[in-house]
Amino acid sequence: MLFKDIEGKAEAKKRLVNQVARQRIPHAQLFLGREGAGALPMALAFASYILCENRQDEDACGQCNSCLKTHKFIHPDLHFSFPVVTAQNKKRSDTTSDDFLPLWRKALENNPYFSLGEWLVAMDADKSLPNINVKEINEIMQRLNMMSYESEYKILIMWLPEYLGVEGNRLLKLIEEPTDNTFLVLVAENQDMILQTILSRCQLTVIPAFESHEIASYLINHLSMGQDQAIQIANMADGNLSLALSIGNNEASDFSDMFISWLRVAFKSDPVEINAWINGVAELTKDDLKNFFEYGLHFLRQLMLSSLSDDIPLQLTSKEKEVAQKMTALIDMEKMEIMAGILNDAIDMVNRNINTRIMLFSDTLTIGEMLRNKT
Numbered sequence: 001m002l003f004k005d006i007e008g009k010a011e012a013k014k015r016l017v018n019q020v021a022r023q024r025i026p027h028a029q030l031f032l033g034r035e036g037a038g039a040l041p042m043a044l045a046f047a048s049y050i051l052c053e054n055r056q057d058e059d060a061c062g063q064c065n066s067c068l069k070t071h072k073f074i075h076p077d078l079h080f081s082f083p084v085v086t087a088q089n090k091k092r093s094d095t096t097s098d099d100f101l102p103l104w105r106k107a108l109e110n111n112p113y114f115s116l117g118e119w120l121v122a123m124d125a126d127k128s129l130p131n132i133n134v135k136e137i138n139e140i141m142q143r144l145n146m147m148s149y150e151s152e153y154k155i156l157i158m159w160l161p162e163y164l165g166v167e168g169n170r171l172l173k174l175i176e177e178p179t180d181n182t183f184l185v186l187v188a189e190n191q192d193m194i195l196q197t198i199l200s201r202c203q204l205t206v207i208p209a210f211e212s213h214e215i216a217s218y219l220i221n222h223l224s225m226g227q228d229q230a231i232q233i234a235n236m237a238d239g240n241l242s243l244a245l246s247i248g249n250n251e252a253s254d255f256s257d258m259f260i261s262w263l264r265v266a267f268k269s270d271p272v273e274i275n276a277w278i279n280g281v282a283e284l285t286k287d288d289l290k291n292f293f294e295y296g297l298h299f300l301r302q303l304m305l306s307s308l309s310d311d312i313p314l315q316l317t318s319k320e321k322e323v324a325q326k327m328t329a330l331i332d333m334e335k336m337e338i339m340a341g342i343l344n345d346a347i348d349m350v351n352r353n354i355n356t357r358i359m360l361f362s363d364t365l366t367i368g369e370m371l372r373n374k375t
């Protein structure tokens with residue numbers, strides 16, 4: 001991963017490049033970016049830059065021996081640590097990131113913007129909770145205390161230190177008495193979930209969320225998506241590239257048609273039609289069903305914005321704008337709020353594996369009643 005592979009974020013890249021140029025790389029830093037902001041790819045690009053044997057002004061060369069290895073995530077001086085669940089044929093307390101390293105590399109190769117949810121699916125985690133355990137921490141300490149293999153530097157990228165237990169405090173020794181040329185890059189999404197002791201000793205680098213146009217251009221370049229669809233998905237992903245990719249990778253991703261037909265069916269509230277619509281939707285996977293409701297929320301947010309002022313540029317395609325116009329004639333702000341509440345609850349219910357057919361049926365009737373009751 002190179003800096004140039006990451007859309008936008010010029011300022012964050014510049015700050016990191018400067019750290020290396022001035023030889024002022026903090027021993028421990030925390031890259032903080034919410035899900036889908038690309039904090040992990042940024043850490044990977046940063047590590048590649050530090051390890052590159054032929055560093056350019058703004059990026060790694062991408063061609064030297066070291067770059068070839070960091071590109072495949074197999075550089076012996078670049079270590080990874082991340083939340084895992086129990087490995088096959090092992091006890092949980094004996095399982096470390098190493099047991100999942102081949103899977104980790106494959107996941108990164110596939111899509112470095114993967115979310116924790118997707119990582120759990122890749123590990124086949126089912127319902128077990130991931131963490132970074134004591135054995136892992138002890139191994140990190142050992143590894144970083146050894147000599148480096150090929151480079152003069154050693155780097156540890158720890159993804160989601162939120163999943164360190166209190167034993168994570170053992171890392172403090174490494175942070176406070178660092179060995180020379182050893183750098184820790186913690187990549188986190190949620191500052192509040194990190195051990196305070198660790199957080200306070202790391203230098204913070206905020207990785208901002210992507211702009212909509214950056215996400216759209218990524219979708220166009222990497223998924224060969226048409227511009228209209230890319231913009232629609234980017235708008236709805238609200239800065240989260242992981243979410244945009246998960247929606248974009250799915251065939252049935254024209255949620256706007258689905259949502260519009262839901263409103264139409266709800267308005268009529270004919271039980272036969274409702275059933276037919278639900279039959280179609282029930283085919284969706286759990287993730288897509290959530291994406292569908294997320295789309296509905298995005299649409300409503302835009303609708304609310306449009307009723308506040310005519311001047312706000314809406315993140316909607318022209319087809320969506322037409323529907324939005326018709327809808328503002330039917331429902332007011334208060335009803336939009338209620339509908340957003342219904343969609344939020346629906347996402348929650350899908351997460352809790354509640355019978356979606358029953359839920360969809362009752363939600364459709366509620367929404368229908370609301371649409372017909374003019375204010």
Ligand SMILES: [Zn+2]
Nearest residue numbers: 052061064067
């Ligand atoms: Zn290089």
